[in-house]
Amino acid sequence: MAARVLLQQRALAPLATLALGGFALTPSMAYAEAPVDIKRKPIYDDVELPASNASPPSLPKFVTSEPVEEDHKPRGPTPTDRLAEQIGKARLFLYKYVVLAEDKVNETVDSAFHLEQSFTNTVASLAPPRESGEQLLPGAIYVLVASMAGSIMSRNRNILLRATFPLALGIGAGWVVLPITMRNVSDLAWKYEQKFPVVAESHLKARDGLQQGVQFARVHSALGARYVDEKVTEAREVIEGWVKQGK
Numbered sequence: 001m002a003a004r005v006l007l008q009q010r011a012l013a014p015l016a017t018l019a020l021g022g023f024a025l026t027p028s029m030a031y032a033e034a035p036v037d038i039k040r041k042p043i044y045d046d047v048e049l050p051a052s053n054a055s056p057p058s059l060p061k062f063v064t065s066e067p068v069e070e071d072h073k074p075r076g077p078t079p080t081d082r083l084a085e086q087i088g089k090a091r092l093f094l095y096k097y098v099v100l101a102e103d104k105v106n107e108t109v110d111s112a113f114h115l116e117q118s119f120t121n122t123v124a125s126l127a128p129p130r131e132s133g134e135q136l137l138p139g140a141i142y143v144l145v146a147s148m149a150g151s152i153m154s155r156n157r158n159i160l161l162r163a164t165f166p167l168a169l170g171i172g173a174g175w176v177v178l179p180i181t182m183r184n185v186s187d188l189a190w191k192y193e194q195k196f197p198v199v200a201e202s203h204l205k206a207r208d209g210l211q212q213g214v215q216f217a218r219v220h221s222a223l224g225a226r227y228v229d230e231k232v233t234e235a236r237e238v239i240e241g242w243v244k245q246g247k
Contacts, residue, residue, distance in 0.1 A: 125184060126181060126184045126185060127184075128180040129180075139174075143170050143174045146170050147169060148166070
């Protein structure tokens with residue numbers, strides 16, 4: 001069976017070869033036809049000139065269209081813009097507090113300067129004028145010695161007397177030795193006392209009472225001196241009368 005199939009294949013091979021060779025050797029022709037409707041222009045024809053009354057060619061009309069407005073949506077701030085805004089706020093904040101601190105420092109310096117100037121003027125106003133002839137150095141030493149003497153005199157007394165007697169003796173010595181300076185000190189003390197009405201009123205009452213007491217003492221001393229003079233005069237007259245009677 002297998003041998004039969006092989007014999008059939010060998011018989012068909014020469015037939016296929018002959019068929020292919022016949023197709024290859026058979027001549028074939030291809031005919032091409034030109035298009036009928038094409039008109040060729042002769043190269044020797046005259047050139048046709050345009051007529052003189054021909055209208056000029058019309059230019060093409062361009063239709064202008066209005067620009068279409070595009071819808072621009074509002075653009076929000078970018079991160080850079082927000083950062084710049086925050087930096088600006090921080091700078092303004094720092095500048096504000098720096099200016100406030102500078103103003104406070106200037107106010108403190110001005111107040112210290114005014115305080116120093118006021119203290120200097122106050123101390124200078126307490127000094128007596130040159131034409132008065134009053135000298136502070138020996139007078140202040142006398143006042144200090146008087147205060148120490150009052151402290152020594154009241155050392156065996158009660159505490160109230162030991163506290164007030166040296167002060168009173170020193171103030172009295174100051175009014176005797178340095179009257180102009182003590183007057184200036186008194187005026188300055190009165191100026192500060194006026195800021196406290198209660199203290200000022202108490203001072204006025206005490207001064208009025210002291211002045212009345214001094215005036216009362218002067219009047220009584222004058223009356224006592226007059227009474228003594230009268231008694232002495234009467235006694236002298238009596239003695240003189242006795243002397244005259246004895247003669």
